[in-house]
Amino acid sequence: MQTTSQNFKANSIKALADPNLQQALGKMKVGFVEKRAKARDALPEFDALRDQARDIKNHTLANIDYYLETYEAAVQKSGGVVHWARNAAEARQVVLDICAQEKAKSVTKGKSMVSEEIALNEALEAAGYEVVETDLGEYIIQIRGEAPSHIIAPAVHVLKEQVADDFRRKHLHLDPKRSLVERKELISEARGVLRQKYLDSDVGITGANFLIAETGTSVIVTNEGNGDLTQTLPRVHIVIASMEKIVPTLDDASAILRVLARSATGQEFSSYTTFSTGPKRAADPDGPEAYHVILLDNGRTDMLGTEFEDMLRCIRCGACMNHCPVYGSVGGHAYGWVYPGPMGAVLTPSFIGVADGGHLPNASTFCGRCQDVCPMRIPLPKMMRAYRRKEYEAGLAPPAMRFGMDIWGFVAKRPGLYRLATRLAMGVLGWRGRRQGRFKTLPLASGWTDHRDMAAPSGKTFQDLWDKRHGARTTKDLKREAAQ
Amino acid sequence: MSPPSSRDEILGKIRAARGRSGPVTGAERERLDARLKSRPRGIIPQKARNTGAALVQDFITRAQAVEATVQDISSLSEVPDAVAQYLADHNLPAAVKTAPHADLAQIDWSQRPTLTLSEGRSFGQDKVSLTRAFAGIAETGTLMLLAGPDAPTTLNFLPEHHIVILKRSEIVGAYEDAWDAVRDRLGPDGLLTRVVNMITGPSRTGDIEQTIELGAHGPLGLHILVLAD
Numbered sequence: 001m002q003t004t005s006q007n008f009k010a011n012s013i014k015a016l017a018d019p020n021l022q023q024a025l026g027k028m029k030v031g032f033v034e035k036r037a038k039a040r041d042a043l044p045e046f047d048a049l050r051d052q053a054r055d056i057k058n059h060t061l062a063n064i065d066y067y068l069e070t071y072e073a074a075v076q077k078s079g080g081v082v083h084w085a086r087n088a089a090e091a092r093q094v095v096l097d098i099c100a101q102e103k104a105k106s107v108t109k110g111k112s113m114v115s116e117e118i119a120l121n122e123a124l125e126a127a128g129y130e131v132v133e134t135d136l137g138e139y140i141i142q143i144r145g146e147a148p149s150h151i152i153a154p155a156v157h158v159l160k161e162q163v164a165d166d167f168r169r170k171h172l173h174l175d176p177k178r179s180l181v182e183r184k185e186l187i188s189e190a191r192g193v194l195r196q197k198y199l200d201s202d203v204g205i206t207g208a209n210f211l212i213a214e215t216g217t218s219v220i221v222t223n224e225g226n227g228d229l230t231q232t233l234p235r236v237h238i239v240i241a242s243m244e245k246i247v248p249t250l251d252d253a254s255a256i257l258r259v260l261a262r263s264a265t266g267q268e269f270s271s272y273t274t275f276s277t278g279p280k281r282a283a284d285p286d287g288p289e290a291y292h293v294i295l296l297d298n299g300r301t302d303m304l305g306t307e308f309e310d311m312l313r314c315i316r317c318g319a320c321m322n323h324c325p326v327y328g329s330v331g332g333h334a335y336g337w338v339y340p341g342p343m344g345a346v347l348t349p350s351f352i353g354v355a356d357g358g359h360l361p362n363a364s365t366f367c368g369r370c371q372d373v374c375p376m377r378i379p380l381p382k383m384m385r386a387y388r389r390k391e392y393e394a395g396l397a398p399p400a401m402r403f404g405m406d407i408w409g410f411v412a413k414r415p416g417l418y419r420l421a422t423r424l425a426m427g428v429l430g431w432r433g434r435r436q437g438r439f440k441t442l443p444l445a446s447g448w449t450d451h452r453d454m455a456a457p458s459g460k461t462f463q464d465l466w467d468k469r470h471g472a473r474t475t476k477d478l479k480r481e482a483a484q
Numbered sequence: 485m486s487p488p489s490s491r492d493e494i495l496g497k498i499r500a501a502r503g504r505s506g507p508v509t510g511a512e513r514e515r516l517d518a519r520l521k522s523r524p525r526g527i528i529p530q531k532a533r534n535t536g537a538a539l540v541q542d543f544i545t546r547a548q549a550v551e552a553t554v555q556d557i558s559s560l561s562e563v564p565d566a567v568a569q570y571l572a573d574h575n576l577p578a579a580v581k582t583a584p585h586a587d588l589a590q591i592d593w594s595q596r597p598t599l600t601l602s603e604g605r606s607f608g609q610d611k612v613s614l615t616r617a618f619a620g621i622a623e624t625g626t627l628m629l630l631a632g633p634d635a636p637t638t639l640n641f642l643p644e645h646h647i648v649i650l651k652r653s654e655i656v657g658a659y660e661d662a663w664d665a666v667r668d669r670l671g672p673d674g675l676l677t678r679v680v681n682m683i684t685g686p687s688r689t690g691d692i693e694q695t696i697e698l699g700a701h702g703p704l705g706l707h708i709l710v711l712a713d
Binding site: 024027028031032043044045048049052056062063064065066068069070077078084085086090134135136137140153154155156158159160163183184186187188190191194195199213214215217223224225226228229232233243248249250251252254255257258265267268269270271272273274275276277278279280281283284285286287295297301302304305 | 604626675689692
């Protein structure tokens with residue numbers, strides 16, 4: 001997909017001014033957060049399970065070549081085929097080759113963020129295949145010609161009334177006078193329309209939440225059942241999975257599943273957790289004749305052994321974006337590529353480069369909620385800081401910011417000058433603001449004061465107040481105080 | 485197809501990042517092999533550790549909490565009445581597609597002559613299916629169904645209502661307990677059945693304004709008959 005991550009600021013301004021989007025985001029904000037908190041509180045072992053999930057993934061990543069090879073051998077034993085793809089173009093080509101070989105006409109898809117990452121739909125459509133997204137949210141955005149704005153709730157930005165308009169525009173074979181007011185009516189219509197698509201399709205494509213080395217199994221976790229129909233009814237099932245989805249055993253997958261749904265939707269378990277191993281067996285009454293897995297790298301091996309390796313533990317639950325004040329204000333599209341929110345602010349520069357994606361880590365208040373709620377304990381703020389540093393070092397930060405940072409850096413490295421400068425600034429601001437107690441405008445600070453008042457300082461610097469209260473200055477002082 | 489060199493390049497990059505020139509070898513490899521074989525269990529939550537009648541009750545309560553309906557039956561001979569009642573309660577036509585399972589073949593339907601029964605996979609025309617579960621997992625009220633000649637996967641997803649028979653003795657505490665039961669039953673090839681379905685309540689979606697509605701693409705109703713044994 002075409003990236004607009006470099007336009008994050010402009011995208012955000014547009015998002016903030018979009019009343020439909022703001023209404024939709026308002027509906028989202030409370031739901032996910034409350035449901036997750038409830039699920040966490042209902043499971044006393046939740047935090048210990050998060051530590052365990054982190055440890056399982058760390059162990060797996062430390063030996064990921066071993067587990068991928070073990071997995072590959074197990075898939076082959078079950079009659080499946082494993083394809084390794086270095087990048088998006090290779091992965092797309094594998095899918096196109098399989099579709100051509102199978103003389104396919106139509107393709108149905110379960111929800112897969114990796115397929116968004118490799119821009120698969122565009123490639124399949126350009127090659128003349130009919131591509132139908134079957135997850136309700138994905139179907140809605142497909143007929144709207146949009147990208148997902150949330151990794152587990154792709155149509156979170158769309159209001160019910162907009163869905164009704166889209167269905168009327170798209171489902172012309174149905175009675176134009178039908179009622180599409182209730183959610184149930186919309187869901188029932190989508191169910192009916194999509195049902196035939198599964199039955200007619202030649203190839204079903206799904207993602208994977210896990211790949212299991214022990215048994216050569218791919219796992220999908222869904223609520224609707226569309227993923228299961230997608231992989232059961234067509235002749236061919238293609239799984240597209242990024243390589244870090246691998247875990248050693250069924251038990252390891254089960255252990256991580258305990259934190260996945262709770263973090264994502266606040267459910268204790270999703271409706272359907274499906275473990276698939278190879279194609280239909282000789283005596284099976286249904287299932288696909290062929291089973292393919294595409295293992296995608298696309299930048300992940302470059303993250304191994306770097307400060308961004310922790311990000312490869314991500315299980316795509318979406319908790320970080322559900323709890324992010326920035327995401328909650330601007331929604332997912334402003335981020336401009338496939339992965340939004342805090343996880344997107346790390347993955348986007350990792351996958352498409354700092355030049356295009358390096359601006360996203362700036363879209364953070366560093367409140368740290370993303371890290372607090374991450375089931376895999378990924379230090380998202382630390383990695384966003386690291387990308388900010390990279391952006392600065394690469395000379396990509398805007399000139400005004402670089403200029404400001406350079407001045408601040410110069411002053412901060414000289415304690416005497418720093419005291420003098422801050423005393424002067426606080427003194428002036430304190431005196432000027434003594435009547436109002438706040439500023440409606442301030443030179444060089446319009447980015448703040450255009451949207452809210454700036455509180456006036458007391459007139460003293462923090463260091464002066466600290467000294468006045470005889471606060472410790474050095475570690476020696478601290479030790480002396482502790483000894484007293 | 486992707487060139488064979490892609491595989492080598494990906495594995496090579498992983499090994500370079502790990503400071504190795506080739507695969508894991510020696511004692512380290514033995515340790516990894518042993519971990520795969522021993523499948524260490526992690527933390528099993530307290531809520532998955534009840535036994536006996538309390539375990540069964542946990543399963544039932546949690547299945548009901550996710551909008552499944554549950555009915556106790558004391559023998560297979562009660563299945564026809566239970567199914568007929570469910571159909572009547574939901575205004576459904578008197579037709580059921582059943583899985584070709586040995587246990588289901590034992591059921592005597594002769595007292596229900598108006599009920600049309602057929603056996604096999606579904607092609608999307610069936611409103612109601614009747615299948616046999618492999619296990620119930622009390623931890624989250626989850627059913628486990630194994631695909632196979634006697635268990636078409638389509639019956640779990642295409643019909644609007646899915647009725648499942650589960651024996652009390654098949655209810656276990658944690659997911660890991662269910663996997664141990666699966667492993668005990670593996671064939672000589674050691675392969676898992678093509679699909680293992682964990683089903684927790686009926687199909688649902690929150691994709692329209694984050695409000696949960698049942699019956700998205702899979703069944704709108706999931707009815708579990710818990711059979712005493």
